[in-house]
Amino acid sequence: MADLLIELLHGEDYRDMFKPDQYREIYRLVNKINELGGIDDEIAEDTYKGISRRLMFDDTYKDRERYGALRKIVRIMKKSKPKTLIVFDFDCTLTTKHFYYFMNDLESFNNNPLWESIELKNNYEVLRHNIENGDLSLPDKELLINEFFGGNERLQSLISMIETLKSDGCTVRIASRGYKSQIIAFMKNLGLSHLFADDHITGIEKDKSQLLNEYIQQLVYDHIFYIDDDSKEHNGLLNFYEMGENQDKTQLFNKWVISEISYYFFTKLVKNENGLTKNNLYEITRFIIYHNDPDVYEGKKRHGKKRHGKKQHSKKRNNKCESSTKKQKRSKK
Numbered sequence: 001m002a003d004l005l006i007e008l009l010h011g012e013d014y015r016d017m018f019k020p021d022q023y024r025e026i027y028r029l030v031n032k033i034n035e036l037g038g039i040d041d042e043i044a045e046d047t048y049k050g051i052s053r054r055l056m057f058d059d060t061y062k063d064r065e066r067y068g069a070l071r072k073i074v075r076i077m078k079k080s081k082p083k084t085l086i087v088f089d090f091d092c093t094l095t096t097k098h099f100y101y102f103m104n105d106l107e108s109f110n111n112n113p114l115w116e117s118i119e120l121k122n123n124y125e126v127l128r129h130n131i132e133n134g135d136l137s138l139p140d141k142e143l144l145i146n147e148f149f150g151g152n153e154r155l156q157s158l159i160s161m162i163e164t165l166k167s168d169g170c171t172v173r174i175a176s177r178g179y180k181s182q183i184i185a186f187m188k189n190l191g192l193s194h195l196f197a198d199d200h201i202t203g204i205e206k207d208k209s210q211l212l213n214e215y216i217q218q219l220v221y222d223h224i225f226y227i228d229d230d231s232k233e234h235n236g237l238l239n240f241y242e243m244g245e246n247q248d249k250t251q252l253f254n255k256w257v258i259s260e261i262s263y264y265f266f267t268k269l270v271k272n273e274n275g276l277t278k279n280n281l282y283e284i285t286r287f288i289i290y291h292n293d294p295d296v297y298e299g300k301k302r303h304g305k306k307r308h309g310k311k312q313h314s315k316k317r318n319n320k321c322e323s324s325t326k327k328q329k330r331s332k333k
Contacts, residue, residue, distance in 0.1 A: 100178035209236035
């Protein structure tokens with residue numbers, strides 16, 4: 001085992017650098033690397049300096065478990081914030097109706113009573129043409145926002161979620177079985193292209209199970225969240241890694257650990273229904289930002305206002321006591 005990793009385990013200088021929980025995590029990771037066959041000195045030295053992209057994507061380094069552990073040690077040593085990726089499906093997840101079916105399979109769209117709309121049916125050809133050619137009128141946009149995003153209020157909640165996650169340092173992507181060009185055109189026409197960069201949107205040309213696997217094998221992210229109304233690709237990913245029952249379950253997500261990466265699948269959507277609700281959007285944002293701090297997420301930490309309120313209350317009681325004492329003195333006089 002490399003001298004550096006031995007130092008990480010036993011060196012006093014390193015131990016003083018970290019909080020107890022950080023040191024325990026490094027200790028666990030180093031032991032895991034050792035059990036998997038250790039690592040040579042040259043790679044350990046690269047790890048100490050910070051694993052480069054060359055190392056991360058070099059095909060000669062096949063053992064993802066060991067290098068996942070190494071990357072995690074580097075992050076702890078650098079005291080850097082965990083990197084988070086959120087992958088959203090598009091149809092019936094971000095949208096409330098199936099946009100792909102509307103554009104490419106109208107019969108399937110019309111056969112679902114949840115998506116029934118006289119206005120969409122009556123204006124189908126014009127809307128489809130204008131979406132593809134970027135020529136939507138204001139009434140067209142309002143109609144599409146109401147039909148595919150559940151109205152302006154839900155859309156604003158969706159925008160708020162994406163912008164909040166991005167401002168917190170998360171990477172957000174869309175993975176769809178639809179056509180990338182149609183999704184990009186649709187988002188651009190509705191003024192939503194700032195939420196997802198074009199190269200952060202993938203369509204039918206890329207299998208979603210394969211895509212999720214690539215994100216895991218890149219060893220770039222500490223947490224990967226996958227949010228989809230259909231669990232098909234999620235199940236494909238678990239089968240690839242021969243993962244069994246979820247290792248951790250919350251009210252919103254099931255969680256597995258793959259190559260030291262925490263992978264989460266959202267459990268509250270029903271296939272081909274009306275997508276994420278406003279409450280879902282709020283809960284997802286809150287969970288992703290605070291899931292590493294259970295006390296904050298579960299509301300266990302006291303807030304200064306409440307403590308301040310108690311002090312004010314005690315002051316009021318003291319004032320009452322003082323006033324009653326003054327009254328007694330006056331009566332004695």
